[in-house]
Amino acid sequence: MRIYVTSVLVDDQAKAIAFYTETLGFVKKNDIPLGEASWLTVVSPDDPGGTELLLEPDGHPAAKPWKAALVADGIPLTSFAVDDVEAEYERLRALGVRFTQPPTAMGPVTTAVFDDTCGNLIQIVRVPAA
Amino acid sequence: MGDVFKALADPTRRAILDELADRDDQTLFEICSRLAMKHRLESSRQAISQHLDVLEAAGLIATRREGRYKFHSIKRAPLEHIADPWLERS
Secondary structure, eight states, X not given: OOOOEEEEEESOHHHHHHIIIIITOOEEEEEEEETTEEEEEEEOXXXXXXXXXXXXXXXXXXXXXXXXXXXXXXXXXXXXXXSOHHHHHHHHHHTTOOEEEEEEEETTEEEEEEEOSSSOEEEEEOOOOO | OOOHHHHHTSHHHHHHXXXXXXXXXXXXXXXXXXXXXXXXXXXXXXXXXXXXXHHHHTTSEEEEEETTEEEEEEOOHHHHTTTHHXXXXX
């Protein structure tokens, strides 16, 4: 068994694909219309055959209160690996991205947390070489 | 107003103040991350939230909401004159 897709719940798929591609730099992989929404996924340009991120609509009535509660407490459910947290922080801030936590050393790792504009907080982390 | 000394009597609450002294405006998630990664304190998020309530009642931290986020900062005023009654020589 392997993980081929994981999802974030977004409030608007059009806004989400713009943010996740133009701002974050991911690449659209699948955009398959399914009723009112699409099976809409992105991948890292560094790993186009790797795990896909599904931009899943948050239309379920429980989704929005759940997301709001997580955001209020600063909790990111999704985490992306970067080579340089400081550089990514500066790059994204220059693009207007709002961080709830600037780069901070947490023991062996450095992390930062930003708002994806779609109702989620996202953590970026430099993963030490294995 | 809660008791400052009672608030400071707990080592987890002192660790929270250690971390908030580093930078203002931390989310609950950041405080929990710092406690886990830097102090090896694996308290539940709910327990940390209760510690924050005690610190806030004692006037040692303040919270503010900005949009959808909630941030915590240290308030040093209650600490500044805490020992004055014993330090003043008549």
